[in-house]
Amino acid sequence: MRNLNKIILILFSVLFLGLFLLCPLAIIFHESFSKGIEFYFKSISDPGALQAVELTLITVLIAIPANLIFGLMSSWAIAKFKFKGRNLLITLIDLPFSISPVISGMIYVLLFGLQGWFGPWLIANDFQIIFAVPGIVLATMFVTFPFVARELIPIMEEQGNDQEMAALSLGASGWQTFWRITLPRAKWGLLYGVILCNARAMGEFGAVSVVSGHIRGKTNTLPLYIEILYNEYNYVAAFSVASLLALLALITLIIKHLVEKKRCQ
Amino acid sequence: MKSRILPGFRLSLTYTLIYLGLIVIIPLIALLANITINISAIIEIVSDERLVSALFLSLRTAFISSFINAICGLAITWTLVRYKFPGRQVLDAMIDLPFALPTAVAGIAFTALYAPNGWIGSFFSSIDIKIAFTEVGIILVLIFIGLPFVIRTLQPVLQDLDKSLEEAAYSLGASKFQTFFRIIFPSLLPALLTGFALSFARTLGEYGSVIFIAGNIPNKTEIVPLLIMTKLEQFDYIGASVIGAMMLVISFIMLLIINSLQSWAGKK
Numbered sequence A: 001m002r003n004l005n006k007i008i009l010i011l012f013s014v015l016f017l018g019l020f021l022l023c024p025l026a027i028i029f030h031e032s033f034s035k036g037i038e039f040y041f042k043s044i045s046d047p048g049a050l051q052a053v054e055l056t057l058i059t060v061l062i063a064i065p066a067n068l069i070f071g072l073m074s075s076w077a078i079a080k081f082k083f084k085g086r087n088l089l090i091t092l093i094d095l096p097f098s099i100s101p102v103i104s105g106m107i108y109v110l111l112f113g114l115q116g117w118f119g120p121w122l123i124a125n126d127f128q129i130i131f132a133v134p135g136i137v138l139a140t141m142f143v144t145f146p147f148v149a150r151e152l153i154p155i156m157e158e159q160g161n162d163q164e165m166a167a168l169s170l171g172a173s174g175w176q177t178f179w180r181i182t183l184p185r186a187k188w189g190l191l192y193g194v195i196l197c198n199a200r201a202m203g204e205f206g207a208v209s210v211v212s213g214h215i216r217g218k219t220n221t222l223p224l225y226i227e228i229l230y231n232e233y234n235y236v237a238a239f240s241v242a243s244l245l246a247l248l249a250l251i252t253l254i255i256k257h258l259v260e261k262k263r264c265q
Numbered sequence B: 001m002k003s004r005i006l007p008g009f010r011l012s013l014t015y016t017l018i019y020l021g022l023i024v025i026i027p028l029i030a031l032l033a034n035i036t037i038n039i040s041a042i043i044e045i046v047s048d049e050r051l052v053s054a055l056f057l058s059l060r061t062a063f064i065s066s067f068i069n070a071i072c073g074l075a076i077t078w079t080l081v082r083y084k085f086p087g088r089q090v091l092d093a094m095i096d097l098p099f100a101l102p103t104a105v106a107g108i109a110f111t112a113l114y115a116p117n118g119w120i121g122s123f124f125s126s127i128d129i130k131i132a133f134t135e136v137g138i139i140l141v142l143i144f145i146g147l148p149f150v151i152r153t154l155q156p157v158l159q160d161l162d163k164s165l166e167e168a169a170y171s172l173g174a175s176k177f178q179t180f181f182r183i184i185f186p187s188l189l190p191a192l193l194t195g196f197a198l199s200f201a202r203t204l205g206e207y208g209s210v211i212f213i214a215g216n217i218p219n220k221t222e223i224v225p226l227l228i229m230t231k232l233e234q235f236d237y238i239g240a241s242v243i244g245a246m247m248l249v250i251s252f253i254m255l256l257i258i259n260s261l262q263s264w265a266g267k268k
Helices: A002-032 A036-044 A047-080 A086-098 A101-112 A119-124 A133-143 A147-159 A162-169 A174-203 A206-212 A222-231 A235-264 B009-033 B039-046 B049-082 B088-094 B103-114 B121-126 B135-160 B163-171 B176-204 B208-214 B224-233 B237-267
Strands: none
Touching: A002 A235, A002 B049, A002 B088, A002 B103, A002 B135, A036 A235, A047 A086, A047 A133, A047 A147, A047 A174, A047 A222, A047 A235, A047 B009, A086 A147, A086 B009, A086 B176, A086 B237, A101 A133, A101 A206, A101 B009, A101 B224, A101 B237, A133 A174, A133 A206, A133 B009, A147 A174, A162 A174, A174 A222, A174 A235, A174 B103, A206 A222, A206 B224, A222 A235, A222 B103, A235 B088, A235 B103, B009 B237, B039 B237, B049 B088, B049 B135, B049 B176, B049 B224, B103 B121, B103 B135, B103 B208, B135 B176, B135 B208, B163 B176, B176 B237, B208 B224, B224 B237
């Protein structure tokens, strides 16, 4: 009886996860090589694709450090101190998680778009945010906003303040304490947050789609470029570029798995 | 206050508040402040037939997919935590794929699978069932998006579940069935509901994966986020803001529900 339950449940889980996780992954790689390996490499080295890679990297290189610093600052304030409104602050930090990506992009259009609050001022000063790179970076920062903070706060809370107090009482400065005590102890959580932040930043579609204006060769990140190829019925090229992001997702999963193992030790 | 012995409170809190204000709070206020029309005009936008049917579609598909995830996710979490079998670690690591795979990529992959000429879709189309470009397609891709929320919320709770309670129930003569529904299930319920709520909140606003598989037929397979997008493309910023504000209110209610579920789970 016990064995029968076990077999049924394992079979069910394997089938379900196979259907919902493995099949989509398999078809991406299957489709991308369906016109041969030469077409695959031509698709991913197309100037449009390279441009999308470049913009995606620029976005990530700004969004991750920004959210990393925020994550460190906010987790120090929230995990190490008790103050009024602490729970509200945590809720507000979580907010971008539960907001539709389309809304995340739209709020910046309303602020910086032609009809937006700062629209006229931006035009007068000849500075474009919407339908340009800064808008894409902002929208990405918004959707990845909680990732690092969310990983760090529980870890730093759990570790308590004792070691920091000890360091301070032995004459270390605040910064020394932070760099030598707090940061090394939270490093795996930090890395974990950055990995998740990176995956989301590279793959964000909805929010970026709203602010980008889809200007080819100028404001396309990889997911937007995939959409364009797909809508032009250029399926194989779309899947070829998508396979790059799928590969990135797999690497993310592997690193995450390794980090979790380290953290358990 | 004892904890204030540590330095850096003012610096870190000030930085947190400024950054939070600039990136999150002010833009969200801008959205609400953009609604410069009177109540009757708002009601007119909100009661538009196309929006109402999009809203019901979004709520319905998010609910059904999260419900399926809650049931199947419970079974999968149970399997991953309680049984040892070859490939378990790989399956466990794979659960996070929906977090890591960009939504647009998931969207085109599901469409390719379930389109009438796809691997799975061709089978169903031979028995005259259409999946891609219907509501069923939307639900399938949302199951993918929401799955890790349920499993990753349940997993730690199930791992920490005290086995001695179950053993006590067995030894007192309870059946397997009774033990599960009287002992195990009640202690998992808060986490299960939290997972469901997280999945629901996430799938309700999902855009990237859905638009590829939905077919986006107005009044039939058009979701709310797409309707916002359409309004933006027509430069109807006020209309988009009204719908956006409505979605924000729903998100905020979901967030409050999730927070109270989590504190309930914490007390258990």
